[in-house]
Amino acid sequence: MPDESTAQSGGVTELTDTIYQNIARNISEGSCVLFLGPAAITARQADGTYRPLTELCANELAKGLNLSKEEEDSLTQVASTLRIRQRSDTMIISSVQDFYSKAEHNAELHPMLEQLADLPFRIIINTTPDDFFARFYATAVRDYRFDFFNFRKPVSDLLFTFNDDDAPLIYNLFGYYKKSESLVLTYNDQLAYVNKITGVQHERLPDSLLAAFSVPRFYLFLGFDFEDWSLRVLLDALFKNARNSIQPFAYPLKGKRETGPYAKVFFQGEFKMEFPKSDMETFISTLLEHYKKLEGGASSDSTAPQAQVLILHNDAKDDDGCTALLKHLQPLKVRALTVKDAVGQGDLQQWLTTAVEQSQVVIPLVSADFFDDKNPALTLLDDLVKKNNPRNRFLVMPVLWKNCAIDASPLGALRTTRPLNRMAISGSGQEDKFFAEIADTLKKYIENLS
Numbered sequence: 001m002p003d004e005s006t007a008q009s010g011g012v013t014e015l016t017d018t019i020y021q022n023i024a025r026n027i028s029e030g031s032c033v034l035f036l037g038p039a040a041i042t043a044r045q046a047d048g049t050y051r052p053l054t055e056l057c058a059n060e061l062a063k064g065l066n067l068s069k070e071e072e073d074s075l076t077q078v079a080s081t082l083r084i085r086q087r088s089d090t091m092i093i094s095s096v097q098d099f100y101s102k103a104e105h106n107a108e109l110h111p112m113l114e115q116l117a118d119l120p121f122r123i124i125i126n127t128t129p130d131d132f133f134a135r136f137y138a139t140a141v142r143d144y145r146f147d148f149f150n151f152r153k154p155v156s157d158l159l160f161t162f163n164d165d166d167a168p169l170i171y172n173l174f175g176y177y178k179k180s181e182s183l184v185l186t187y188n189d190q191l192a193y194v195n196k197i198t199g200v201q202h203e204r205l206p207d208s209l210l211a212a213f214s215v216p217r218f219y220l221f222l223g224f225d226f227e228d229w230s231l232r233v234l235l236d237a238l239f240k241n242a243r244n245s246i247q248p249f250a251y252p253l254k255g256k257r258e259t260g261p262y263a264k265v266f267f268q269g270e271f272k273m274e275f276p277k278s279d280m281e282t283f284i285s286t287l288l289e290h291y292k293k294l295e296g297g298a299s300s301d302s303t304a305p306q307a308q309v310l311i312l313h314n315d316a317k318d319d320d321g322c323t324a325l326l327k328h329l330q331p332l333k334v335r336a337l338t339v340k341d342a343v344g345q346g347d348l349q350q351w352l353t354t355a356v357e358q359s360q361v362v363i364p365l366v367s368a369d370f371f372d373d374k375n376p377a378l379t380l381l382d383d384l385v386k387k388n389n390p391r392n393r394f395l396v397m398p399v400l401w402k403n404c405a406i407d408a409s410p411l412g413a414l415r416t417t418r419p420l421n422r423m424a425i426s427g428s429g430q431e432d433k434f435f436a437e438i439a440d441t442l443k444k445y446i447e448n449l450s
Contacts (some may be wrong), residue, residue, distance in 0.1 A: 002398075004255050019289070023218055024291040030122040030162075032218040038075075039253040040223025040280075041128050043107040052223070052253075054128055056097045061092070069249050079185040082333040092347075093180045098413040100130050100177040107132070112284050116222075117142075122162050123212060124170045127224075129177040134170045145322065145426075148172035149283040150182035151193040162212055173234070182188060190230050197237045205237065213238050219246050222280055223350035225257040226267055235271060249274050249283075305335040307446045310355050312377040313401075315339050321365050321401040323424060330431075334446060349376050356380060360449065361395045361442060364411060367402035367426075371409065381410040388414060393449055397440060402426045 026032040039441065042050035056072045061082065062072035073076045074447035079092050109132060126133055137144040144167050147158065158167055174193070175182030184193045196203050199269045204210075224231060239246055259267075259275055267273035276283075309329065315338070322338055329336050337359070342351040356362060362384060364370065364377065371378065388396040398417045403424040406412050415450065418438050425434045 018393075020287055020290040021294070023220070023287060025292045026070065026218045027121065027291060028294055030120060031218060032121060033123045033125065033212070034116065034121045035219060035221040035224070036124065036126045036128065036133060037221065037223030038225065039133060039256060041113070041126075041130060042253070043103065043111045044110070052101075053103055053107065053130065053132075056103075060099050061095050075185065076190065080187045082186065083186050089186075089245070090180075091183060093183055096129065096183065096185060097177050097180060101282070104132070105132070106419055112281060115288055119288075120168075122168055124168065126170060127171045129172065129175055129183055131170075131172070131176065131178075135432060137168070138326060138432050143167040143440075145169045146171075148176040148182055148314065149197075149205055150175060150179065151184060151189075151196045151377060152181045154196060156181060157206045157208055160206060160208045160212070169209075173205075185347075189226075194230065194233050198233070208432070210238065210240075217246070220249075222284075223253060225337055226263040226273075230305075232266065232270075239271065243271065246271060253265075253280050307360040307449060308335045308337065308355075308358055309361040309363060309442070310359040311336065311338045311345055311363045311365055312352075312370075312380075313338065313355055314367065314369040314372060317369035318365055318367050318401055321367075325353050325363070325365065325399065325432060325435055325438070328435040330438060332443050332446065349379070349401040351382060352376060356384070360393050361397065361445070364396070364398045366398050366404060366406050366409075366411065367399045368404040369402075371404070385410045385413055388416065390416065390445065395445060397438075397442070400424050 023032065038054040039052045041053050042051055043056065043192055044050055054075045058075040058078045059072055062078045064074070065078065065085075067078065067081065071081070074377060075096075079096075082092050083089065113133060114136050117140065124133060129145060133144045134144060145160075147169065148171065162169070164168060172182075174184040177183065197205050233344075241246075264273075264275055311322055311325065313319070314321070324417075326336055326338075337355055339348070342348050342355075347352045364381075364384075384396045387394055396411075396414060396416060398411045398414060400406060400417060400419065400422055401424065406417065406422070411417065418441065419434050425431055428434065
């Protein structure tokens, strides 16, 4: 399942520094579109290797079917075989949803994906049914839009715009696993999908999205199988009026077969696609080096913190919530402290008092356990509420981690509590979303500190 990436030129076998610099510059300017194919979203295995999630899903569904190795690695082949053997579409879809629901929590994705998510792409087209790439944006506290095409229930054009001040768009071409009717799984689904995207105007892919592909850009295709016939139809639909605007390069995922000569001739002839002798990991690592040089080699880690944030929590009972919050605060220019930083620093109560005086933001991570009589932070609550004055560089932002009677405490008087609806974060199923919103709020607050 070769892996692809795009740029320009004819007969290229090796990428020069100039081409890498051009791609990096286009990414920096927001003039580059990233396409993520099935082999781009990979997860770590027990032996340390990485395999595409679509293959792992296919393997899970193929148990007991006695298929060949090549067949059981193809999700479309496995799903279609199950359909022939009288497995209902509903059951097949449910099995895929179960796999991706578990992967959402258990899969260790390739670090390369997180590095790609840090680059300022304006449009990211995902051809797998997950939203895992979007989650990197959420955890990095970056604004983005997520949407998907539902070939069974196409909606009217959502009028996407791609101005400099618009959030990046992450768009799933073949549906989203949490919306069962949108998934393209079997060959039958593929045919129905092709009929929709090549058919009447009001059921095609959004015209405003297609219009973005008529502009001269670099298009990076990562993780595609160019032997798949449906890719030819898809690219024809996307670039019907833009053959001369695209600049493509193709890269195989390390260890996967290379694109065959017939497919190469087709994509070179129709889309000027090039197939350099380099794998995807090498391409991306080299691209990142050039991008860092373009940005002057500066790293956010080298800049001084703009604020100190003190998190108060019950470290015996609520450390999971604190860890999750710290992960979302990591991209911010802050120095984050918790009670664990008091170890070896002498009297805990005195350390807390000093830490409060030196901080610009204090976050009580609230649960029933937070109000345990042994929590040394309880003696600070009245003073914290009185001292809260965000406009004067001191913000107290209680975060409701687990449901409790926060209104009965001194913190109940504060209007700075998050989430705004005072819905407990833990167990909500929206933990990442809530913590990302909190981090985004803090980011804006800290940036506006005088």
